Every structure is written in structure tokens, then in C-alpha cells.
Amino acid sequence: MWRIIATQDGHLTVGSRSVKFLISVLAFGVLLLGYLYPIQGTNPTTTAHFTGFVTEWITLVTPVIGILLGYNAVVSERESGSLKLSLVLPHSRKDILLGKLLGRTVPLVTGLGAALILAGALVVYPFGELLLLNFAVFVLVAICYAILWVSIGLAVSISVSSKRRALVSGFAIPTVFVYGLHTIERAVRVGLSSTGVTSGELPLGVQFVFGMTPGRGFTRVVDGLTDPAVSVDGPWYLSEWTGLLAIGIWTVVPLGVGYRRFKRSDLH
């Protein structure tokens, strides 16, 4: 039955002008970078090297779009009462969750995937080199990163009972874990060294914590798995594989926790 929810929600999502606009911004940026990279980038021009070029854009823009797609998916219907119309039909709360996840990720994944493939074509034509496997892995990982953010947005949406709260927590998460991460890291470093706990370098445990945030995890995977010219240095727990693990954890755990709350809650 989640398919019905997904179809319904997908139609509504694609029909929304703000969603179209946001996905277009993401796609346009990717295409622009695909166009600029062969002109600006260093030789040789390969799709593998291009991934490093486009990663920052994806790392920065996808969280906002994913959260925007996810954060009001359920809570706005819960607040208005239209969620009831779905739940009195033979749909379980799990159907709602899966349907919404699919309905919201498909437009984003389609837009991002198509833009990346077109950008890849711009890189390859006329003088570039295509490393098919690496590039396919990159597109896949980028898509997973996009799903991760929709999933976090949705996790927030099913955990709270008002849109305002969803908005606040929805945007607090990427602010802390992506945009503000560098600042927080610096503050921790300064704090620790000024109190004499460490001298400059962050303790390994703290490095691991920072390394397991979604953006850092994603960047490591891209560096380690898609560009043969770049390798990920450092201890094993800061390898591309723990990066993959980070993406997996952030996609599944918040949503799972949110679902447990949602399943038990009373919907008036």
C-alpha cells in the first residue's frame, strides 16, 4: 500500500513549484560545473577527477534540499489533519513513512542523477576521458547522500507534532553537522589546547566523531572510491569505508528512531 502513498505524494511533490526550483538549482550547478571543469580544471580531464570538482557543491546544497523535501512531509499533514484521511484508509504508519520517503526522494534522485550524467557527458566530450565504473560509483554515492538528507528531514517530520518544531530541528541538523562543523571543530580544538588537554591536534576519538558526520563521510567516500588520483590518508577509522558506514548510519538510524516515536504516538 505504500506505493499508493508514494504515487500520490510524488505527484504532489513534483507539482510543487518550490521543489522544482530547488532541484533545478542543484542540477544547474552540477551542469555548470560539468561545463566549467574541462576549461578550468587541470589536465588530464577525466570524469574521475571531476568528482572532486563537483563534490563540494553537492555536499553544500543537497542537505538543504533534502531537509526541505523531508521536514514537512508528514508533520504538515498531521497538523492540518489530512494525515487522518490516509490513516483511516487501509494504510499503516509504515506505509506512510515508506511512501513519503519514496515520493520525496524520487524527484531529487532523478534530478541529481540526470544532472550528473549530463555533466559527465560534458566532461567527456570532446577531450575528456570516461572512467565508467568510478563515475557510476560516484553517481550512486551522490544519490545515497541525497537520500540521506531526505531521510533525516523525514525523521524530523515524523518525530514532532508541529511544523514549527520540524522547521527548527530540521535546519539545526545540517547547520551543526555540515555548515557549522568547521567552526565547531576549531572551537573544540582551541578549547582543548587552551585548557591544556591537548597540544593542537584533536584526540583520535574526537577526530572520529567529526569524521563520521554526513558531509565528511561523503567526501571521504568520493575521494577514496571514485578518483584513483586521490587517496584517503589516516587511520583506518577515517577511511572511505567508515565514510560509507557513516552514510548508512545517518540514513537509517534517525529514521528508525523517528518511526518508533511515530508508531506509538496518538494522532488527534
Place this chain on the structure above:
Amino acid sequence: MVAIKATRLSKRYNTVVALDRIDLTVNKGETFGFLGPNGAGKSTFINILLDLVKPSDGEVSILGNNCQDEGVKVRNKIGVLPEGYSVFDRLTGRQHIEYAIRSKDADDNPIEILDRVGIREAADRKASEYSKGMAQRLVLGMALVGSPELLVLDEPTSGLDPNGAAEMRDILREENERGATIFFSSHILEQVEAVCDRVGILQNGELVTVDTITNLRSSLGGGTKLLIETGTDVNGSLDTVRGLSDVETAIENDETIEVTCTDDAKMDVIVALHDAGVDVVNFRTEEASLEDMFVEYTAGGQ
């Protein structure tokens, strides 16, 4: 055969008891009215039936399936008009019905359903532009999809004008004749009186009584209401009247005393008032309506 069976169903919110050990059986094929003032717990009960709210204690099943553990199965067999819903912003009326049809894997014709609930001409308008009454008709239409065995309707006539309410009652009758069980809540008594086989009266989370309307009437001992106009203040004499045998209730209302009592007790009431020094300017009698029974049952709980 049993359509709804609740056993010691309870719901507590922190310290507030919204439902207190409700035992209720609704039989297949009957039209059951769930009556009570606002805040009595009617919607809480219905929300538990629909698994929107989890019970604190006890359990309830519909057509043999537990409402919490087998919610999807239950909701496949029933049609629901909930309270406090809102329509989907960007969908038309027709798309709402189509959504219900897909969800129930039914093969109804959306236009026929919209026609039946009287909003066919608004089929292709966005439902967000509908009036409250039209939205209510639309969601009733969604409930009718798939000819369900049981209709659960929470305050179905709210937002409807008197004509709309009459049409709603006609549809409920038709559905009942088709063989569907009807369970609906209301705080408006004439709705219940007009269509129900049996009623349950809920007050402060407790089921005060479950009976047929005929039995409710006769349990009032003849069911006479005495309206006595007095010229003066009645002061303490109400208690004297209440103390008489065969007097059910006595309420003062704007220099009029309303007494429900048996037929035989009428003269005793007048005499008692006279002895207490109250001027009886005029008096008349009325047959007790369901409204009086309702007031009596619910006021008794306070």
C-alpha cells in the same frame, strides 16, 4: 454476529481519564448512536477504533480483528468519516475519491459516488476550495467507497445545513438497508433519535447506558415532563420536589420548574410546591424527548 466489541477499553492522558473501562458490543446490521456532550470521550473511542490513538488498557476489535494489531485489515473492511480532518490541499474532489478507491482496491465509479453525496458538479474543483459542508460530503463519499461492512462516522452532520443533515441520514438509512452496520457519534439528539436502533450515552469517559430509544423512554417511568411557571423565587423548594418518590429530576429555569416524573406523581409535585409557599401560575406537561433523557443521564453524572 458482532461488528464492534470493546472490552474494558480505557485511555488515560497523564492524570486525565478520557475513557474509563468501556464495555460495548455493537451487532452487525444495526445502527448505533454514540451520544454524549463534547469532551465526553466519543472521539477518543473512535480514534482508538481507527488506531489513531493507542488505548492505555483493554482492547477493541472490529469484525473479529483487533483494531491495534490488525489495523490495516480492520480499515479495509470499514468506511470512516473522522473528525478534525482536513482535505488534501492540491487534490480535486474526484482525486480524493480515486485515492480511496486505489487504497481499498475497489472498483467504484468516482462520479457516481460524488453524485450520491451531492457534490458531483464540484468534482474537478480543488477540495481546498470546498465549504465545510462540501468537505464533509466528500469525506463521506470516501467512506462509502468499496461498500464497507461497517461505517464509522464521527459527528457526521457537523458543518451540514438541515437539508444536508437530512440527506446524510437518508444515505445512512440506505447503507443500513444494504446490510452495513452504522456506528456514529453525535451530540445532537434528534439525529440519533431519527435513525438509531440503539444508543450508548457517554459521559466523562464512562458509558452511562446502552439501550434502545423505546427502552430509554419507558425507563423514565412514563416519561412525563412537567413545566411549572412560578411567579416567585423557588428557593429551597426544588429539593422538596426532588425528595418526592417517582420524581426523576427537577430543574429551575427562568421562573419555570422542569420536572420529569411519572404520570401519577404530577399532582404530588404541584401540591408539594404549594405547601412550600410557591405560587403556581400555570403548568403544562410534555412527553419526554430524548433530549430530556440525555440531560437526565448526563446531569446525573455530575
